[in-house]
Amino acid sequence: MDTLLARGHRLEFAWFGSRSAAAPTLVFLHEGLGCVSLWRDFPAKLAQETGWPAFVYSRSGYGGSEPVDVPRPLSYMHDEALLLPAILDAAGIRDAVLIGHSDGGSIALLHAASDGARPRVRAVITEAAHVFVEDLSVRSIEQARVAYLQGGLRTRLARHHGENVDCAFWGWNRAWLDPGFRAFDLTRDLPHITAPVLALQGADDPYGTLAQVDAIVQGCPRAHRELISECGHEPHREQEAATLAAMARFLRGLPA
Secondary structure, eight states: OEEEEETTEEEEEEEESOOOTTSOEEEEEOOTTOOTGGGTTHHHHHHHHHSOOEEEEOOTTSTTSOOOOSSOOTTHHHHHHHHHHHHHHHHTOSSEEEEEETHHHHHHHHHHTSGGGTTTEEEEEEESOOSBOOHHHHHHHHHHHHHHHHSSHHHHHHHHHGGGHHHHHHHHHHHHHSGGGGGOBOTTTGGGOOSOEEEEEETTOTTOOTHHHHHHHHHSTTEEEEEESSOOSOHHHHTHHHHHHHHHHHHHTSOO
């Protein structure tokens, strides 16, 4: 396992594809229960499709990265967006396309809306990102809590997170189920994103309605949405071919 140090945080990471100073780097930001290994081979496949290198890392408290204390602050996604420049610096990335799934998509949008994102962030792709809290999301996260305590979810996650498994789950779950988290709302940040944005969402996502992607498209000056049919919360796993095609098409259309 390779690790880097960013502002005192030791994080695991992986590279896929050939690194080149002439090509942007695809930077993958995982979901609220994700990590490097849970992306599986999707980053490698997108790197092969585009010819651009892919960089994947696990945030603190996930996978093989350092643990964190729980409960996490309700500002944890904002905090991760502020840490991202140090991570990109540590990895030597000067030209990036952010690809974020769920929480990772929200973090990508938050960073892209900041002054610090320019000129390094060339574009953003989100999968099932949340820009506000919906009742549907809360109900599904409550069901995940039951599955973790009474079903096999903890065992499945432990294969990827190891000793971080409880930190990863409860840091995410308790934050989202905290009544104070209802104030989470990124819609005022979206107009500050100057980079092109592709907002992907599964048509049957149990964690968010199409109001999420609609808000991203309406709020970002240069955004469009891509709806993946017969798909839930993980387009890159449930409809891999369609998701790869949509991302590659968007990336090929970016200005040189």
